[in-house]
Amino acid sequence: MDVITQTENFSWVAELIDFAAAHQIYELQHLEKNPLQVVMNLQTLDLSYKELSCLPDALSRLTELKHLDLSHNRFEVFPPQVFTLESLTSLDISWNHIIEIPNSLPRRLTINRAWNRSKSNK
Structure with a gap:
């Protein structure tokens, strides 16, 4: 684990x-209370149905x-x-409008890419 110095810029936490x-x-609403603890331990993040692009x-x-759900977005x-x-x-x-999904994704990654515009949907 990296040592965090007092001079490090944590503007990304505010973001x-x-x-x-x-x-x-x-999952991210508790960041204000103890941001570094939340960030260091978060293993699952569900961002589905948020109209994200x-x-x-x-x-x-x-x-x-370890697990990221971006399904049903934009x-x-x-x-x-x-x-x-x-x-x-x-x-x-899944259920986005992604036209091209990179072939160079890590092998450890299991991806649900169904119902996108990509020709490589599987």
Whole structure:
């Protein structure tokens, strides 16, 4: 685990707090109380049915995230933040409008990509 210094910029926590408040995301609503503890331990995040079309870059700071549900949103482009989530093993991007899903996704990642516009839906 990295040592966190007092001089480190934590503006990304504020970004996640704002994102959570705007989209009523329960898992991130406790960030104001103890942001680093929540971020360091969060393993599952359900962002389904939030009418999202993009993700905040701060999402890549969720280093323990294993399961991410982005289903039933408005994504047209595969969210690049997924590539930075090294612990992620399960991703649901079904029921979006994604045209192209990258072939270079990590092998450890199980993806539900059904009902997208992509020709590679499986």
